[in-house]
C-alpha cells in the first residue's frame with residue numbers, strides 16, 4: 001500500500017482529507033506543522049483537534065516544531081499583504097517544504113496537504129507550490145471535490161472537534 005505523509009492544518013480539514021486518502025487506498029500518517037498559528041493557545045487547540053481526527057480515523061500523527069520565529073522571518077516584509085497574497089504563498093511553501101523534508105526522513109512515498117479543502121484557499125496555487133517542491137512525490141488533490149468540505153464539516157460537528165474562525169496567523173485574526 002502506498003504511504004503518504006499528510007500535512008494537517010486543523011481538525012476540520014484533516015478529517016476530510018484523511019477520509020479521502022484512505023478511500024483511495026493510501027496508508028496515511030498525519031504531520032501537524034503550522035508555525036504560522038497565533039497565539040499558542042490557538043495552536044494547541046488546532047493540534048488537539050487534528051490529533052483527535054486522526055485518532056478517530058485510526059491514523060498516527062507526527063508533530064513538527066512550533067517555530068514561530070522562523071515563520072516570522074519567512075514572511076518578513078509581507079505582513080500587510082491581503083489573504084491569498086505573497087505572505088500566504090510563503091506560508092504554504094514553508095509548511096510543504098517541511099512536510100517534504102519530514103517525509104524523506106521517515107521514508108514516505110508521497111506527501112499531500114489538507115490545505116486544499118478550505119473554500120477560502122486556491123487549490124491550484126497550493127498544488128503548484130507542492131509540485132514545485134516535491135514534483136511527483138506531491139499528490140495534487142483538490143480535497144474540496146466530492147463535497148469534501150461539507151463532509152469534513154459534518155464530521156467535525158458529529159465528533160465535537162474544535163472549529164476555528166480565522167486562517168491562523170496574527171494578520172488573519174478578524175476583530
Ligand code: SF4
Pocket residue numbers: 036037083084087088089091092167168169170171172
Ligand atoms: S492568512 Fe493563513 S495562509 Fe495566509 S499567511 Fe496567514 S496563516 Fe498563512
